Amino acid sequence: MSTAVVSEPSGFALPQGQLNVIRWNIYFGFAVLAIGVIMGLGQALNYAQVDIIRHYPVVKSYYQGLTIHGVFNALVLTTAFANGFIALTTARGFGRKLNDALLQAALWTLLIGSLLAAYAMFADKASVLYTFYPPLEAHWTFYLGLALVVVSTWFISAAQLVALRGWRRDHPGERVPLLAFMSIATYVMWDIASVGLAVEVVVFLLPWSLGLLPGVDPMLDRTLFWFTGHPIVYFWLLPIYVSWYGLIPKQAGGVLFSDTLTRVAFILFILLIPVGFHHQFVDPGISQGLKFTVAAMTFAIFFPSLMTAFSVMYALEIGGRRRGGKGLIGWFFRIPWSDPSVAAQVLAMIAFLLGGISGLMNGSYTMNMEIHNTAFVSGHFHLMIGCGVALSYMGIAYWLIPYLERRELWSSRLALFQAFLYFVGVMIFSHGLMAGGIAGMPRRTDMLQASYDLPAWKIPEIMTGVGGSLMFVSAMLFFFIVVMTIVAGKKTSQRDLPFTATVQAPPTIGWQPRLDRLNYWVLASVVLVIAVYGPVILGHFPLRLTTAGLLYP
């Protein structure tokens, strides 16, 4: 490589107080994941007609367990991990500390919100699943808890923007450092995307559950839910992209090629927020023209992920070739597979690729009718969030926890085994669900008690149970490794993040510096949101809130 190589040499380390807040976010997320995973084992075995949920303490029904599984794993864990990890990458990217009060506020709102929601769910007062479609009604603590979980992310976003302003003041005319840019773009996207969920919960569901509103508008609330419900996937994904773009190339011994392409990918996620209607393709009350428009936008949002595939794969290839890999695919075997952090995340990428393809099928306008609300959808998102995201969290944890604790990873070999076991488990599990879904097996249904069954579902059900059990064993190994690292890992000195370099430096002249002006992109995004959602939402006014709820079903 003859081009200039850019890196960040300052070696800035956060003050210990801030590292502690970050650490508690991460540990809280993993503690919640542990509970979610225990629930998940019950659900996977339920498909295989093995009833262990009956023996669970507190949990009275399949659906109560499923609600806890979904809320903890998909909402609380993801928020806790992003709040902690992205706070770290923002601070390290800028080389400056964040606002202490905002960081603390984020942690406390997250903890209080999660505990409120947990109370409602464990007391069996909120078995409404993590989509909580009204008029199924939960206890008010459930809605308030979820609202606070969302508010916690806004504190992190505010902390980032304060840091950005301070950094710009100290570095006039400079480009925003890539790691910080990606981190901020993630939260700016989420600021816009989270408005739908916030309005649904704060304006409608919370007052309704407190008896202050006579009813709900199920169609409107569902539409608001999915406004957030699709881009929430980006909120799960983008922190992982920060790792894949900003850290993995370095860990694999390579460099990131294009700074500009990376920024464009993140900006596209900010721009293409209003695609939630593709979760409502078979809903009544939404025109086919709008549905097809959103299908086209959904295909467009596939594009930044294809860009990512290119950039990240090339970064890995540089690493593999530097380590002696030859030939068309020889480099792939020379990336550091013995590093559990790299191995876990590259396996996560493979799962994510398969998940992306199945997602394209879900988003395919007419084809969606074959699989909507079947187990195919659960198979798809377990490839995405259950492996692409979750296994990346584990991979990141394999350097992050040693970094936070100043200890060596307790057992690299066990960690490596854990990552491969998880990958194999997810492949079997998701294949089971997807094959079952194609044969019409419904999702979110207690298949053990169901009054119907088909012979074609038999093998998929067994695969789901077997794969889910492997995932469970692997997740337990992960928690074991984390705990052992914290209590018994060999002590080391403070290290830095695996900070990647880019081959092409960010240009300071030309059109590229405008990429850093996020307000342009936010404005464009808001205009698109209004164009797509405005007419549908206005169509619900004046509101007719007459549907009574079905309490604690």
Next chain:
Amino acid sequence: MERYEKAFLSACAAVLVIFLCALGYSSVAMNVHLPSHSGMIYCNAGQKLRKVLLKTPPFDHTGVKEIAPGKYQAVVIAKTWAFTPNEIDLPVGAEVKFIATSADVTHGFFIVGTRVNMMLLPGQISELDYRFTKPGEYLMICHEYCGELHHTMAGKVVVK
């Protein structure tokens, strides 16, 4: 390298556009339509949706009706945790329009092995056309969680 980058991204864009054209073709040329605006059922304060439905056509007469030679309509009401009617009988080759709604919470309407797949929301009417070409007994299930006995909400479509 930038050359490869451009080639890769152009190829990706082309593939996505081709997929989208295929979907447009399936909808327009093959006449596969998604549920959309099919009307609403309004209920004033104090009224029960379940009662209002009994007086609102076509839901005042649930079940199958031949509306033209070879053309049928099947009117279904979903409520926790059953479909009314829970059995729909049709002749082979029948073109049928399913007209359905929910009397309480959000339900699903899915006939396994077909593309008859709709969400049923209280206050909204869902419609979908389908033609059964193979005789047999089809499972008709609610595929959206609707409460503690959701997994018992099923019926059948018998095509003879």
